[in-house]
Amino acid sequence: MTRRLRRPRRPLSADAYIHHTTRGLPRAERLDAAAELRAHLTERMQEHQAHGFSPEEAEYLAVRGMGDPQPVNRGLLGHAFTHRAGWLTLAALLVGGLSWTAYREWLPPRAGAQFGPMNQQDVNALFSDKDAPRGTYQGVTLTYPRGTKAVLYVTVSSTESKYHPEQVSLSTKNLVEDEEQNFTGRIPGSYRYQERVLLSAWRMTCDGQERSGIYKTGYGLPSPFENSGISARSGPGGMIVGACANPSVRLHVVRDRLSTQPPTTVSRVVPPDGENGIMTAHRPLQLNEWSVLYRLRVDTERDSAWFGGTSTEPKGAQPRGMYVAVMPLDHVPNNADGYSWGGMTVGFKGQKPIPLPPLVTDQPGG
Numbered sequence: 001m002t003r004r005l006r007r008p009r010r011p012l013s014a015d016a017y018i019h020h021t022t023r024g025l026p027r028a029e030r031l032d033a034a035a036e037l038r039a040h041l042t043e044r045m046q047e048h049q050a051h052g053f054s055p056e057e058a059e060y061l062a063v064r065g066m067g068d069p070q071p072v073n074r075g076l077l078g079h080a081f082t083h084r085a086g087w088l089t090l091a092a093l094l095v096g097g098l099s100w101t102a103y104r105e106w107l108p109p110r111a112g113a114q115f116g117p118m119n120q121q122d123v124n125a126l127f128s129d130k131d132a133p134r135g136t137y138q139g140v141t142l143t144y145p146r147g148t149k150a151v152l153y154v155t156v157s158s159t160e161s162k163y164h165p166e167q168v169s170l171s172t173k174n175l176v177e178d179e180e181q182n183f184t185g186r187i188p189g190s191y192r193y194q195e196r197v198l199l200s201a202w203r204m205t206c207d208g209q210e211r212s213g214i215y216k217t218g219y220g221l222p223s224p225f226e227n228s229g230i231s232a233r234s235g236p237g238g239m240i241v242g243a244c245a246n247p248s249v250r251l252h253v254v255r256d257r258l259s260t261q262p263p264t265t266v267s268r269v270v271p272p273d274g275e276n277g278i279m280t281a282h283r284p285l286q287l288n289e290w291s292v293l294y295r296l297r298v299d300t301e302r303d304s305a306w307f308g309g310t311s312t313e314p315k316g317a318q319p320r321g322m323y324v325a326v327m328p329l330d331h332v333p334n335n336a337d338g339y340s341w342g343g344m345t346v347g348f349k350g351q352k353p354i355p356l357p358p359l360v361t362d363q364p365g366g
Helices: 014-022 027-050 055-066 069-077 084-106 120-128 176-182 300-307
Strands: 112-116 138-143 150-158 166-174 194-206 209-220 252-258 264-270 281-283 291-298 320-329 339-341 345-348
Touching: 014 027, 014 055, 014 069, 027 055, 112 291, 120 194, 120 209, 138 291, 150 209, 166 339, 194 291, 209 291, 209 320
Parallel strands: none
Antiparallel strands: 112 138, 112 281, 138 194, 150 166, 150 320, 194 209, 252 264, 291 320, 339 345
């Protein structure tokens, strides 16, 4: 293998050396430094010529004796960015800073509902909520789409009433005030309201019936962007454990005949479908559309096939259920604290009724 030799560098002339050494200096300082350097070089060239060297050789020796021009140039400029590595470092810092700023300003968090298990911040929030029941919680991070002005939170459950087959609890949150207080002056589109919702099934006994509700609580997530420092707890709010006024679904009770002497019969409650389940997925959030976050289902026919026992309900009983859902709105509803419901719709004064999602579906979580 033949090794290729590096071509030797061409020696600098006195003029080239002065040019490299004074490069980047202001005009007045460059002229002063160039005059001083030229005087030193001329003096050394004369000394070398006095010892018998030709003018070209004297110039070469004088320039070589002055050393590398780059350190001298850096010393005259007073900073390190005359070196190539310095300029590369500066360029990397500028590109990185501009990229991060662009990401924060023009690439906000992905809108949608991110389902997953609890994290440490969720555990801390539940410990601070003295009413939170023990159990398995579904965590959901909600990032609302651009243009969201308000959010509807609804809990709907089946009932045994012929006239009101559903029970509805609805609350709203106005996001316009939060945006005005927290994010004044931000670039349009760079902010997305985010919050964390925790949901869990919880048991209660109402009028001798075994029922299940959905406990929900939540907290606002700090924006990754600059804000004014305002901080407030937000989200759907907590539930009152054991309060039968909250929407709840009646659970299925089966009887088991034990092989004892004499034979005895015991009753047990079949857990609803969806209890203690944790979903891990990402689902979109659309303006003016419902998104179901947590769902429970009671199906007596399917329960008997899966869990055995003798059902205490009449044959052919219809499945029943309940859910918690959210809807981001592109407007603030009229009289948000006063709403009406019926026929699987909710409505506000002077506005068209909003249909609710079905109470029973085979899709988990919605």
